[in-house]
Amino acid sequence: xxxxxxxxDGFGVVLEPTNLLxxxxxxxxxxxxxVLPGLGPAATIAILLPLTYGVExxxxxxxxxGIFYGAQYGGTxxxxxxxxxxxxxxxxxxxxxxxxxxxGKAGTALGIAAIGSFVGGTxxxxxxxxxxxxxxxxxxxxxxxxxxxxxxxxxxxxxxISNGPKVKALIxxxxxxxxxxxxxxxxxxxxxxTFGNLSLADGIDFVPVAMGLFGVGEILYNLEERHRAVKxxxxxxxxxxxxxDLKTSAPAIGRGSVLGFFLGILPGGGAxxxxxxxxxxxxxxxxxxxxxxxxxVEGVAGPETANNAxxxxxxxxxxxxxxxxxxxxxxxxxxxxxxxVTPGPExxxxxxxLFWGVVNSRYIGNLLLLIMAIPLIGVFVRILxxxxxxxAPITALITLLGAYTIRNSMFDVLLVVVFGAVGYLKKKxxxxxxxxxxxxxxxxxxxxxxxxxxxxxxxxxxGMMGRPISATLVILxxxxxxxxxxxxxxxxxxxxxxxxxxxxSGPRPGAASGTPSDTHxxxxx
Amino acid sequence: xxFFTTRRTVLSVAAAxxxxxxxxxxxxxxxxxxxxxxxPSGPVNITVGQAPGGSTDLIARAVGEGMSDNxxxxxxxxxxxxxxxxxxxxEVAGKAADGHxxxxxxxxxxxxxxLAVSENEAVTLDDLDVIKGLSQDDYVxxxxxxxxxxxxxxxxxxxxxTYGTTGVGTGSQLAQAVLFAEAGIDGTAVPFDSGSPAxxxxxxxxxxxxxxxxxxAKPQIDAGSVTPIMTFSAERNEFLPDTPTATESGYDIPVSxxxxxxxxxxxxxxxxxxxxxxxxxxxxxxxxxxFNQDNLLTPHEISGEEVxxxxxxxxxxxxxxxxxxxxxxTGN
Numbered sequence: 025x026x027x028x029x030x031x032x033d034g035f036g037v038v039l040e041p042t043n044l045l046x047x048x049x050x051x052x053x054x055x056x057x058x059v060l061p062g063l064g065p066a067a068t069i070a071i072l073l074p075l076t077y078g079v080e081x082x083x084x085x086x087x088x089x090g091i092f093y094g095a096q097y098g099g100t101x102x103x104x105x106x107x108x109x110x111x112x113x114x115x116x117x118x119x120x121x122x123x124x125x126x127x128g129k130a131g132t133a134l135g136i137a138a139i140g141s142f143v144g145g146t147x148x149x150x151x152x153x154x155x156x157x158x159x160x161x162x163x164x165x166x167x168x169x170x171x172x173x174x175x176x177x178x179x180x181x182x183x184x185i186s187n188g189p190k191v192k193a194l195i196x197x198x199x200x201x202x203x204x205x206x207x208x209x210x211x212x213x214x215x216x217x218t219f220g221n222l223s224l225a226d227g228i229d230f231v232p233v234a235m236g237l238f239g240v241g242e243i244l245y246n247l248e249e250r251h252r253a254v255k256x257x258x259x260x261x262x263x264x265x266x267x268x269d270l271k272t273s274a275p276a277i278g279r280g281s282v283l284g285f286f287l288g289i290l291p292g293g294g295a296x297x298x299x300x301x302x303x304x305x306x307x308x309x310x311x312x313x314x315x316x317x318x319x320x321v322e323g324v325a326g327p328e329t330a331n332n333a334x335x336x337x338x339x340x341x342x343x344x345x346x347x348x349x350x351x352x353x354x355x356x357x358x359x360x361x362x363x364x365v366t367p368g369p370e371x372x373x374x375x376x377x378l379f380w381g382v383v384n385s386r387y388i389g390n391l392l393l394l395i396m397a398i399p400l401i402g403v404f405v406r407i408l409x410x411x412x413x414x415x416a417p418i419t420a421l422i423t424l425l426g427a428y429t430i431r432n433s434m435f436d437v438l439l440v441v442v443f444g445a446v447g448y449l450k451k452k453x454x455x456x457x458x459x460x461x462x463x464x465x466x467x468x469x470x471x472x473x474x475x476x477x478x479x480x481x482x483x484x485x486x487g488m489m490g491r492p493i494s495a496t497l498v499i500l501x502x503x504x505x506x507x508x509x510x511x512x513x514x515x516x517x518x519x520x521x522x523x524x525x526x527x528x529s530g531p532r533p534g535a536a537s538g539t540p541s542d543t544h545x546x547x548x549x
Numbered sequence: 550x551x552f553f554t555t556r557r558t559v560l561s562v563a564a565a566x567x568x569x570x571x572x573x574x575x576x577x578x579x580x581x582x583x584x585x586x587x588x589p590s591g592p593v594n595i596t597v598g599q600a601p602g603g604s605t606d607l608i609a610r611a612v613g614e615g616m617s618d619n620x621x622x623x624x625x626x627x628x629x630x631x632x633x634x635x636x637x638x639x640e641v642a643g644k645a646a647d648g649h650x651x652x653x654x655x656x657x658x659x660x661x662x663x664l665a666v667s668e669n670e671a672v673t674l675d676d677l678d679v680i681k682g683l684s685q686d687d688y689v690x691x692x693x694x695x696x697x698x699x700x701x702x703x704x705x706x707x708x709x710x711t712y713g714t715t716g717v718g719t720g721s722q723l724a725q726a727v728l729f730a731e732a733g734i735d736g737t738a739v740p741f742d743s744g745s746p747a748x749x750x751x752x753x754x755x756x757x758x759x760x761x762x763x764x765x766a767k768p769q770i771d772a773g774s775v776t777p778i779m780t781f782s783a784e785r786n787e788f789l790p791d792t793p794t795a796t797e798s799g800y801d802i803p804v805s806x807x808x809x810x811x812x813x814x815x816x817x818x819x820x821x822x823x824x825x826x827x828x829x830x831x832x833x834x835x836x837x838x839x840f841n842q843d844n845l846l847t848p849h850e851i852s853g854e855e856v857x858x859x860x861x862x863x864x865x866x867x868x869x870x871x872x873x874x875x876x877x878x879t880g881n
Contacts (some may be wrong), residue, residue, distance in 0.1 A: 067628070070601030073610070164753030168739075208632065211740055212879040213665035213717040222639065222670060225632035291749065346768050347749050354745065355602030370772055431600075431630045472742070479739045480711055480755060 031153055034380025037082055038388045043381070046083050050090020051389050051396070057091070058098015058110060060426045065095040066351045067429070073359055081360060082378050086385040088356045093386060096335060097141065097393050100328060104133045105407055106419050108239040110426070112230055112465045113295040113331040116303040118238060119187065119458060120316060120323030130405040133324045135265040138397040140277045140329035145390040147281035148288065148336035149383065160344035163289050168476035169488045173497035174290075175470035178297045180504055181304045182462045187317025188454065196455050197463035203228060204467025211475055223435040231430055232439035233464055235423045237457035240440060241447020243416045264401070265321070273325035276306050280329030288334025291341055291350070295334040296465055302330030317456075332390075339383055346371065356382075588648050588820045592623040595651045595810070596641050598634025598658070601626075604764060604844060605634075608683060608808055609653040611840040615831025620823075633718070634658045635672050642676035646813040648820035651680070656807035657720050660864040664871055665718030665878040674860060677811040678821060679853035681828040684846040686806040687763045687782040688724055689789065691775040695754040700778060701732060701798060704758065710736035713747040713759030718878055721747070721760040723867060724781045724795075724804040730874035731800050751775050762806060763788060764845045781805065788845045802870070803863075807849060809856045825853065 037043060057068045069088050076084030099110035104121035117137065124133040166174075179197065186193030206217045207227030218224035265273070280302045287298035306326035307316045316323050341347040348354035360378075371379055407415065427440045447457055481487035488494040595613050599605040609626045617624035629637040634655055641652035654677075663671035692698035696707075704710060712729070714722040717740055729736050741747040744761040751759045752774050763786060769775045770789070777792045781804040785794055795802045810828055812821070831837055832850055841848055851859070871878065 067601045070606060070610075070628075074614075164749070167750065167753060167755035208666070208717075210717060210742065214879065215667065215670075220669065222632050222636050225635070225670070226630065291746075345749075345752065345774070346772065347752075348745065351600070351602065358602060358607065370768065432627055433629060433631070433636075476739055476741075479737050482709075482737075 030376040030380050031384070033377060034384040037377055037381040038086065038385045043083050043086050043385070044388070046079070046087040047090045047385050047389050048392055050087035051094035051392055054091040054094020055098040058095035059102055060422060060429070065092045066355055068095070069352065069355050069359070076359065082381040084359065085356060085378065085382050088359060089382050089385055090389050092352050092356065093335060093389055094393065096332065097138070100137045101134060101404055104130055104137070105404060106239065107242045108419070108423065109234050113299045115234065115458060115461050116185065116299050116327045117324055119303070120320050123317065123319035124321070124324065125408060127319050129319065130408055131401050132265045132269050132321060134397065134401045134404065136269060136273050136321055136325045137328040138394050139265070140273065140280060140325045141332035142390045142394045143277050144281045144284055144329035144333035145336050145386060148285045148333040149387050151285045152337060152340055152383065156340050156344055159289055160340055163291060163341040163345065163347065165493055166290055168473045168480050169491055169494040170497065171469060171473035172477045173488060173494045173501065174297060175466050175473060177497055177501045177504070178300055178466045179463055179470060180501060181300050182459050182466070184504070185300065185304045185307055186456060186459045188456050192455050193459040196460040200460040200463030201467040203233065203464050204471065210472055223433060227468070228439065229430055229436060230465060232427050232436050233443055234461050235427055236440045236443020237447035237450070237461060239423045240420060240444025241451055241457065243420055244444060244448040245451045246412060247416060269321045273321050276322035276325040277329045279305055280326045281333045284330035284333025285337045288337035289340050291338070291347055294338060295331045298334040299327035299331040300462060302326035336386060588823055589620050589622045591649060592625060593620060593649050593651060594625055594627050595653055596627045596629055596637045597653050598630060598637030599628070600630045601628050604686060604762070605653060605655055605808065607844065608846070611837050612683065612810065612828065612831050615834045615837050616827045619827035619830040632670065633662055635670060638672050642813050644813050646678070646815040648812060648816060648824055651810055651812050654809045654811050656809070656860055656863070659860050660867055661720055661723050662718040663864070664723070664867060674857050676814050678814055678816045679809050679811045679856040680821065680824050681853060682807065682809045682849055682851040682856040683832070684808055684841060685782070685849040686808070686846055687780050687786045688720055688760050688804055688806070689763050689766050689780045689792065690725065690758060690760045690778040691748070691751055691766050691770065692758045692778055693751045693754040694774055694776065696757040698758065698778060699776060704778070705732055705734055710734060710758070711739055711756045712736050713750050713756040714738050714740050715744045715747050715761060716740050716742065720804045720806055722878055724802055725760050726876045726878070727802045727870050727874060728795060728800055730876055748775070767845055787847065807860070
């Protein structure tokens with residue numbers, strides 16, 4: 025157990041009072057910026073970097089990492105309370121989280137999310153400690169064909185998890201894929217749907233789309249509702265999940281942890297697909313899938329656990345290969361340069377205290393978040409008691425401010441307004457924003473990895489079947505796509521048989537005797 | 550009581566939001582009509598066309614830090630990503646030339662990107678006054694460990710090469726396309742979104758080689774997970790002294806990422822001198838020099854006029870090279 029020593033030493037480092045204080049500072053700042061959708065952790069960390077010059081490297085990194093996961097929890101808060109998912113991995117949380125909040129159970133949703141995040145993070149840390157060297161190669165084996173297959177599977181899941189009519193979900197997803205093509209073509213430099221506007225050259229950012237469709241669209245819709253009927257203000261019943269809620273969520277938290285751990289290892293898109301898969305799995309195994317989208321606790325527990333576990337296991341590529349999993353990680357470890365520490369594959373051996381200090385601070389940070397969440401949830405849920413006339417403009421303001429901060433651009437603010445109007449109209453005609461937003465996120469991944477695959481595989485897509493991981497994913501894709509068709513076909517056959525039986529035995533006025541009954545069935549069918 | 554709690558919560562959220570937004574845009578209140586004599590009359594903004602945390606952003610912050618001390622005014626970095634920096638550059642070029650609005654330029658936007666995008670999106674130095682050249686970030690061609698490539702001859706000996714680039718219209722793409730054309734290597738370019746995924750793809754042997762910036766590749770080179778083949782700088786890079794340059798191997802393809810500080814065209818001469826002076830002071834600080842060292846940046850501290858001349862001639866040279874070898878950066 026010698027290899028555990030640095031891990032334990034890492035805990036010692038985190039538990040020093042100064043480090044604990046900076047960790048607390050980090051998660052608090054993180055939680056606050058998480059509430060503002062546009063200003064992500066990456067930008068905040070870059071801005072706050074000078075604050076860390078004067079302190080020890082470990083302390084600095086602990087605070088910066090705290091901002092990173094504090095922001096994730098802050099994003100959960102706005103997803104549940106205000107229907108504002110700040111990050112792609114929080115989109116599915118909105119489906120049931122916001123419904124729970126509407127039913128006065130915001131505390132349940134936030135509490136389950138906090139517990140799920142804590143458990144998911146813990147499981148992932150244990151996995152990271154023991155399995156990291158074993159699973160590291162996984163990230164490198166994921167080339168363009170594997171990402172293409174994964175994105176394809178993800179888009180299929182989008183259709184599965186939608187709670188409304190399937191056709192509408194597919195249409196919305198198709199629109200999302202189309203929106204993902206806006207911008208300069210990454211392979212030829214050609215302009216696509218930019219109308220000569222340079223602000224569109226990089227495509228549309230996730231934040232204006234999600235904020236507009238979810239947040240502003242909902243505000244507009246609610247204002248109209250209120251005009252029609254005087255609705256009693258939302259009552260806040262319970263502030264903490266009940267024993268029953270915990271019991272229902274426990275398996276979801278378990279599954280989410282494992283799912284999140286493995287998908288999180290993939291740099292780029294891992295956390296989003298993890299949350300999506302977490303939701304899809306819960307819906308699939310539920311006894312009554314119709315509860316989903318109407319406030320199912322597992323619908324919050326599964327994805328929230330998964331995206332947190334994924335965020336933790338995203339340290340693995342960094343630990344073993346020196347690859348930062350996302351922009352925030354890249355900046356955090358770029359910050360190390362200023363402190364004279366070179367990030368890279370040698371980091372773990374050269375600075376074990378630093379590495380494990382950061383990883384374990386994540387654990388302590390999660391614990392702090394959980395402790396802070398208990399009293400704060402009570403405060404947060406009261407936001408819902410604020411009258412809509414006050415809450416709606418404030419929400420709109422936060423949304424617009426958030427959109428502006430992404431790249432200091434008024435154009436993005438305009439985009440929020442446009443997508444808000446679209447979101448409102450979509451809701452009026454019964455489209456949910458979820459499939460569109462998720463397909464939009466995955467569309468970019470699908471397009472670039474598919475085209476990259478074609479280049480790598482010399483234009484022969486069948487080459488995907490020659491690589492074990494992509495072949496497995498493609499087979500899984502076909503199974504998920506075809507299984508419901510076969511199932512409904514079999515169901516129909518059984519029904520046919522029943523109808524047959526009924527026709528055969530029941531009295532058939534006007535039917536000539538001796539006519540084979542299946543002729544009738546065909547005519548009737 | 551409940552009402553007050555609620556209100557306080559909401560107010561504090563709003564206050565936090567307001568505070569953060571001010572921090573984010575860096576209190577952009579400077580400007581106004583400045584008399585050259587009393588420059589700077591307010592805070593100076595450096596607009597960066599890349600996201601926070603990238604090397605361009607970090608350079609802007611390092612230079613801004615030193616300039617602020619010299620000018621006695623806050624120097625704030627404003628990130629306005631979009632179209633490889635074209636959005637930010639065009640925006641700043643349209644602002645008042647009073648010295649309070651600066652932009653940090655990447656040479657590739659001026660010298661290489663125009664080869665890949667339509668004419669109305671191409672950015673030139675015509676609307677800008679360059680104040681000071683800062684540094685150069687060298688490109689290095691690396692090969693995956695699995696490919697076994699040790700030098701260019703090994704690559705020439707292979708039949709079917711796929712190579713990663715950091716995107717269309719980048720130095721990474723241009724350098725490799727020209728090199729492989731001159732060396733008679735038949736390869737397929739696979740563009741990635743930036744350096745990090747391209748490097749990861751080489752490590753996993755998804756592509757056999759790629760060209761990325763040295764700062765990114767160095768830790769992997771040191772760890773032995775990728776093999777450096779050559780750099781594209783004019784002289785050997787001090788951080789990679791054993792790796793040959795393309796020039797000494799007989800391929801004259803000088804491609805580096807240069808960075809410079811610029812302002813809108815028409816800056817009063819005194820203001821320009823004052824800015825150059827403060828930039829010089831910033832570059833002379835120990836903090837800035839160790840920043841360069843830590844980020845493997847080679848100082849390339851030339852005057853604004855020299856930058857304009859150098860970049861314009863590089864732009865023409867690249868256009869010739871592309872034409873000579875019948876290369877299309879857009880893949881058409």
